[in-house]
Amino acid sequence: MDAQNKSECSITGLEEFPLGYSCQDEETVFRLFAPQATDVQLVIYDDYTDEDGLQIPLEKNDSGIWETIIQDTFHGKWYAYLLDGPSDNPFYVETKYPIADPRSRFVTTKNHHLQFPKTKITDSTQFNWDDDDFVAPEDPRDLIIYETHIKDMVAHPSAKTYVQGIYNDFREAKVGGIQHLKRMGVNAVEFLPLQKFAYFEPPFGETTEEGIKNTWNPYSKNYWGYMTSFHFAPETIYASDASLDKDAVVGRTDKASTELKQLVKALHKENITVIMDVVYNHASHYDLNPLIYTGKEHYFRLDEAGNFLNDSWTGNDIDTQAKYAQEVIVESIKHWITEYHIDGFRFDLAGIIDWNTIDLIKQEAQKINPNVVLIAEPWGGKYAPEGFSEHGWSSWNDRFRNGMKGYNPKEDRGFIFGNMGLNSRFTIENYIRGTLKSAEGGLFQHSGHSVNYLESHDGYTLGDYIRIALDHSKAHQKYFEKAKISSLSPKEEKIAKLGAITLFVSQGITMMHAGQEWARSKIIQDPDDVDPEKGKIDRDTYNKDDGTNWLNFNEISLNKDLFEYYKGLIKLRLKSPALRKANPDEINFKVYNHPLHITFSIDGKSSGDMYDYFVSLNANSDEEHEIVLPKGYWELVVSKDQSGFRTIRSVKDSLNVPASSGVVLRKLRVSKA
Numbered sequence: 153m154d155a156q157n158k159s160e161c162s163i164t165g166l167e168e169f170p171l172g173y174s175c176q177d178e179e180t181v182f183r184l185f186a187p188q189a190t191d192v193q194l195v196i197y198d199d200y201t202d203e204d205g206l207q208i209p210l211e212k213n214d215s216g217i218w219e220t221i222i223q224d225t226f227h228g229k230w231y232a233y234l235l236d237g238p239s240d241n242p243f244y245v246e247t248k249y250p251i252a253d254p255r256s257r258f259v260t261t262k263n264h265h266l267q268f269p270k271t272k273i274t275d276s277t278q279f280n281w282d283d284d285d286f287v288a289p290e291d292p293r294d295l296i297i298y299e300t301h302i303k304d305m306v307a308h309p310s311a312k313t314y315v316q317g318i319y320n321d322f323r324e325a326k327v328g329g330i331q332h333l334k335r336m337g338v339n340a341v342e343f344l345p346l347q348k349f350a351y352f353e354p355p356f357g358e359t360t361e362e363g364i365k366n367t368w369n370p371y372s373k374n375y376w377g378y379m380t381s382f383h384f385a386p387e388t389i390y391a392s393d394a395s396l397d398k399d400a401v402v403g404r405t406d407k408a409s410t411e412l413k414q415l416v417k418a419l420h421k422e423n424i425t426v427i428m429d430v431v432y433n434h435a436s437h438y439d440l441n442p443l444i445y446t447g448k449e450h451y452f453r454l455d456e457a458g459n460f461l462n463d464s465w466t467g468n469d470i471d472t473q474a475k476y477a478q479e480v481i482v483e484s485i486k487h488w489i490t491e492y493h494i495d496g497f498r499f500d501l502a503g504i505i506d507w508n509t510i511d512l513i514k515q516e517a518q519k520i521n522p523n524v525v526l527i528a529e530p531w532g533g534k535y536a537p538e539g540f541s542e543h544g545w546s547s548w549n550d551r552f553r554n555g556m557k558g559y560n561p562k563e564d565r566g567f568i569f570g571n572m573g574l575n576s577r578f579t580i581e582n583y584i585r586g587t588l589k590s591a592e593g594g595l596f597q598h599s600g601h602s603v604n605y606l607e608s609h610d611g612y613t614l615g616d617y618i619r620i621a622l623d624h625s626k627a628h629q630k631y632f633e634k635a636k637i638s639s640l641s642p643k644e645e646k647i648a649k650l651g652a653i654t655l656f657v658s659q660g661i662t663m664m665h666a667g668q669e670w671a672r673s674k675i676i677q678d679p680d681d682v683d684p685e686k687g688k689i690d691r692d693t694y695n696k697d698d699g700t701n702w703l704n705f706n707e708i709s710l711n712k713d714l715f716e717y718y719k720g721l722i723k724l725r726l727k728s729p730a731l732r733k734a735n736p737d738e739i740n741f742k743v744y745n746h747p748l749h750i751t752f753s754i755d756g757k758s759s760g761d762m763y764d765y766f767v768s769l770n771a772n773s774d775e776e777h778e779i780v781l782p783k784g785y786w787e788l789v790v791s792k793d794q795s796g797f798r799t800i801r802s803v804k805d806s807l808n809v810p811a812s813s814g815v816v817l818r819k820l821r822v823s824k825a
Contacts, residue, residue: 163211163213163219163220163221166181166183166213166219166221167213169181169183169219170183170255170483171183171184171185171217171254171255171479172253172254172255172256172257172384173231173253173255173271173273175225175226175227175273178223178224178225179221179222179223179224179225180221180222180224180225180226180273181219181220181221181222182194182210182219182220182221182222182231183217183218183219184210184217184218184219184233184253184254184446185215185216185217185218185254185446185447185450185476186216186217186218186233186235186237186446186447187215187216187447187450188237188238188241188243188244188447188448188449189212189218189235189236189237189244189446190236190237190238191209191235191236191237192209192210192212192218192233192234192235192236193207193208193209193210193233193234193235194207194208194209194210194220194231194233195207195208195231195232195233195234195250196208196226196229196230196231197229197230197231197232197270198229199230200230200260200270200272200401200404201401202230205230205231207234208220208222210233216447218233226273227273227274227275228272228273228274229272229273230260230270230271230272230273231253231270231271231273232250232251232252232253232269232270232271233250233251233252233253233446234250234251235247235251235445235446241458242457242458242459243448243449243454243458244448245444245445245448247440247445249266249268249440250268250270251440251442251445251446252269252270252271252382252440252442253271253442254382254383254442254443254446254447254480255384255480256269256271256272256348256382256384256385256442257274257276257384257385257487257491258271258272258274258385258386258403258406258408258409259271259272259348259381259382259385259388259403260272260388260401260402260403260404261348261388261401261402261403262399262400262401262402263351263352263395263396263397263398263399263400263401263402264352264398264399265350265352265353265354265355265360265372265438265439266438266439266440267350267352267381267439267440268440269348269381269382269439269440269442272403272406274406274409276409276491278410279409279410279413281413281417281493282417284416284417284420284421284493285420285493286420286493286495286521286523286524287419287420287423287424287425287426287495288425288495288496288521288523288524288525289425289523290523291600291733292525292546292600292661293599293600293659293660293661293732293733294339294726294729294732294733295339295340295425295525295661295662296337296338296339296340296662296663296664296722296725296726297338297340297341297342297425297427297603297661297662297663297664298333298336298338298340298341298342298663298664298665298666299341299342299344299605299608299609299663299664299665299666300341300342300343300344300665300666301343301344301375301376301377301609301666301701302318302319302322302343302344302346302390303318303375303390303697303701303702304666304667304701304702304703305322305325305328305329305332305666305703306318306321306322306325306328306329307702308328308699308702308703308704308705310327310328310703310704310705310706311325311326311327311328311329311332311703311705312325312326312327312328313325313326313328313329316392317390317391317392317393317394317407317411318389318390318391318394319390319391319392319408319411319412319414319415320392320411320414320415322415323411323414323415323418327705328703328705330418330419330422330424332705333419333422333424334422335719336669336718336719336722337719337722337723337726338424338664338722339423339424339425339726340424340425340426340427340495340496340525341419341424341425341426341427342427342428342429342498342663343426343427343428343429344376344377344378344429344609345376345377345378345380345387345428345429345430345431345500346377346386346387346390346412346428346429347377347380347382347383347384347385347386347387347428347430347431347484348380348381348382348385348386348387348388349374349377349378349379349380349381349387349431349436350374350379350381350436350437350438350439350441351373351374351375351377351389351396352372352373352374353366353369353372353373353374353438353695354366354372354438355372356369356370356371356372356682362438364438369695370682370683371680371682371683371695371696371697372695373695373696373697374694374695375693375694375695375696375697375701376609376693376694376695377429378431378466378500378694379431379434379435379436379437379466380430380431380432380435380436381435381436381439381441381442382442383430383432383480383481383484384483384484384487386408386409386412386492387408388402388403388408389402390408390411390412391403391405391407391408391411392407392411393405393407394408396697412492413492413493416492416493416494417493420493425495425496425525426493426494426495426496427494427495427496427497427498427525427527428488428494428496428497428498429497429498429500430484430485430488430497430498430499430500431500431501432470432472432480432481432499432500432502432504432505433464433466433469433470433472433499433500433501433502433503433504433505433532433533434464434466434467434468434469434470434501434504435451435452435468435470437466437467437468443470443477443480447476450471450474450475450476450477451470451471451474451476451477451480452468452469452470452471452477453468453469453470453471454471463504463532463533464501464504464532464533466501469504469533470504472504472505472506472509473506473508473509478508478509478512481505481509481513482509482512482513482516485497485513485516485517486516486517486520489517489520489521489524490520495521495523495524495525496524496525496526496527497517497524497525497526497527498527498528498529498548499526499527499528499529500529500532501529501531501532501533502528502529502530502531502532502540502547503528503529503530503531503532503533503534503535503536504532504533507539507543510528510540510543510545511543513526514526514543514544514545525546526545526546527545527546527547527548527603527661528540528545528546528547528548529547529548530547530548531550537549537550537551537595537596537601538589538595538596540601541589541595541596541597541598541601542597544601545601546600546601546602546603546661547595547596547601547602547603548603548605548608548663549583549587549595549596549602549603549604549605549660551583551587551593551595552583552587552602552604552605552658553604553605553606554566554573555567555573555575555579555580555583555593556568556580556583556606556651556654556655557606557614557617557651558571558573558617558621561612561616561617561618561620561621561624561627562620562621562624562627565621567580567654567748567750567771568647568650568651568654568771568812569621569647569771569773570748570771570772570773570774570812572747572748575593576592576593577747577750578591578592578593579592579593580750581741581750581752582594583604583658584654584657584658584659584739584750584752585599585659585736585739586598586599586600586602586658586659586660586736587599587602587660588736590736596660599659599660599733599736600660600661600733601660602659602660602661603660603661603662603663604655604658604660604661604662604663605655605662605663605664605665606651606655606664606668607664607665607668608663608665609665610692611691611692612674612689612691613665613667613668613671613672613673613674614648614651614665614668614671615638615640615644615648615667615668615670615671615672615673616673616674616689616691618640618644618647618648618651618671619637619640619644619673619689620689622641622643622644622647626689627688627689628688629688630686630687630688631675631687631688631689632687634673634675634704634707635707635710637673637675637689638671638672638673638707638710638711639710639711640671640710640711640714643812644671645671645711645713645714646792646811646812646813647812648671648711648714649714649717649792649813649814650769650771650812650813650814652714652717652718652721653721653769653790653795653813653814653816654769654814655721656721656722656724656725656731657725657731657767657769657814657816659731659732659733659734659736659739660732662725662732664718666703667703668718669708669714669715669718669719670707670708670710670711670712670714670715671711671714672703672704672707673689674689674690674691674693674700674701675687675688675689675690675700676688676689676690676696676700677696677698677699677700678696678698678700679698679699713793716795717793717794717795719796720790720794720795720796720797721790721795723796723797724789724790724795724796724797724816727797728756728761728763728765728797728818729756729759729760729761730754730755730756730759730761730763730764730765731754731765731816732759733759734754734755734756734758734759734761735755735758735759738754738755738756738757738758739752739753739754739755740752740753740755742779744777744779746772746777748770748771748772749768749769749770749771749772749777749809750768750769750771751766751767751768751769751779752766752767753765753766753767753782754766754767755821756821757821761821762820762821763818763819763820763821764818764819764821765816765817765818766779766781766782766786766816766817766818766819767814767815767816767817768807768809768814768815769809769814770809770810770811770812770813770814771812772811772812773811773812774811775811776808776809776810776811777808777809778806778807778808778809779806779807779808779809779815780805780806781803781804781805781806781807781817782819784804784819785802785803785804785819786802786803786804786817786818786819787799787800787801787802787803787817787818787819788800788801788802788803788807788815788816788817789816789817789818790814790815790816791813791815792810792813792814792815795816803817
């Protein structure tokens with residue numbers, strides 16, 4: 153290139169272009185918001201590994217935006233910015249390294265805690281979506297969400313993949329990935345973060361040149377991905393050209409973008425809704441995150457001395473009320489919907505996000521997809537499930553989780569263990585009805601705002617929670633033969649099944665976590681021998697890219713009855729709309745003598761169900777209870793051992809419900825027209 157020719161530019165009239173790079177005809181516009189910088193140089197590289205490139209000075213406008221327009225296109229090349237600014241200003245962070253564009257739609261990085269990212273200029277128009285469209289129901293209560301880390305479902309040999317990159321493996325695996333979702337019958341998948349994140353953390357026990365000493369993470373990895381670096385770019389370590397080798401370059405080609413789109417397209421072909429976990433409450437903290445180096449005070453909540461505030465307990469809090477931070481959030485959501493056909497989003501620690509931004513996200517997303525799924529983790533800064541419901545969002549329902557399962561397996565066991573804890577019978581009944589604000593312990597204006605769950609990526613798996621709750625010593629033992637802990641005892645299996653039926657007969661949106669269907673255990677595997685807790689049950693596996701997290705599908709055989717029970721409940725719920733979206737006044741609870749015996753009927757009229765239902769949950773661990781059935785013959789479809797849409801047997805007058813179990817019966821509705 154001729155630097156003099158290429159640097160000739162006009163910098164008037166660029167206000168209509170978005171931040172980042174824009175290509176049109178034979179011109180490229182570059183715009184970067186960096187108000188504290190005193191000088192910004194654009195560097196265009198022929199190759200990612202180049203240390204030098206075509207260097208072009210940018211000019212700052214009155215809004216603090218540095219910009220230029222160049223009479224050329226740079227598809228397939230890389231760029232970054234060299235910034236200079238006041239060294240004595242606490243709101244400006246100096247660095248000697250090039251900084252990638254905060255609006256990067258694709259980045260190339262090195263496997264290092266700093267990442268050394270550079271923005272790659274790609275052509276997003278090349279992918280052929282054919283007739284692919286969004287797959288999201290008008291009523292979110294029709295969803296059964298399967299939450300998973302994308303790699304967990306394909307990394308273990310039992311997934312039977314072709315080992316061609318995580319995105320491809322999820323699509324093509326013979327046992328894991330999409331095949332397992334189809335086998336289960338779920339109609340939605342919720343992926344842990346897929347936005348480009350800081351996978352590598354500073355080396356453990358060493359002090360970096362930035363003065364950081366990692367004393368908290370012996371694995372030096374952030375496997376789950378809740379440290380977002382680039383909100384518009386896909387994670388490249390899941391692509392077929394990726395490597396996790398030290399200092400390897402990742403993202404040379406744009407395969408990550410293409411392969412993720414192919415995966416979404418394949419999931420849509422199976423009528424599976426694609427939900428992506430996104431992190432807008434904080435950002436990556438130890439790499440060259442461009443938000444920190446270009447406009448720290450415009451993206452983060454700071455104190456008067458310029459230090460990060462940390463209400464999220466993650467290192468920094470994004471200031472979602474700030475104009476440019478809000479723009480990153482809203483525009484990136486729109487980008488993922490339009491560019492990747494993502495159907496919905498789960499917002500991590502959404503309590504940090506202000507209400508104006510919450511409304512704007514919904515408003516702008518629904519312009520593109522009226523049925524977009526928006527789910528909040530409604531804490532972090534504030535606990536606000538009621539507020540999210542008032543703004544028309546769904547939320548993870550921790551009250552359902554805690555009421556039914558408990559919060560701590562040693563100290564706080566919930567309903568399925570035969571304990572009411574701080575909950576009354578009326579509170580438990582309201583959890584089943586959708587945790588409605590109009591009743592005791594309620595949060596939501598509508599049951600469609602309640603995402604009911606017993607297990608998520610956080611905390612113990614449901615299986616491990618049950619194991620420890622029934623035998624506290626299991627929390628401290630070391631297991632080097634995983635099958636010994638994985639195989640459930642008869643009592644453990646009974647409680648696991650009671651939890652499953654309780655979850656699947658409750659009004660609202662149902663979510664389960666990967667492996668919950670066979671009570672998988674997370675035993676610390678630690679192949680590199682860096683963890684003194686190796687062999688123990690783990691409750692926080694965010695840093696373990698190994699068999700601790702990876703699903704071993706061979707383990708299904710250890711708890712096959714539970715696995716089949718989940719499959720049956722999924723099929724029943726999807727074919728029985730009254731079990732998920734009945735009107736509150738159509739759910740009538742019966743009065744029995746024991747508070748741990750919860751029984752209710754559901755009228756199927758408003759939901760369009762052809763059946764009415766009679767459900768009984770007996771959480772008493774010592775005795776069975778008799779239920780008296782309304783007049784007529786009833787079809788038993790769920791018992792202590794079986795579940796599904798097909799009738800197990802017909803029942804009349806009464807039925808005994810064994811201890812720690814539940815039943816579902818149905819009867820064809822009689823038209824009164």
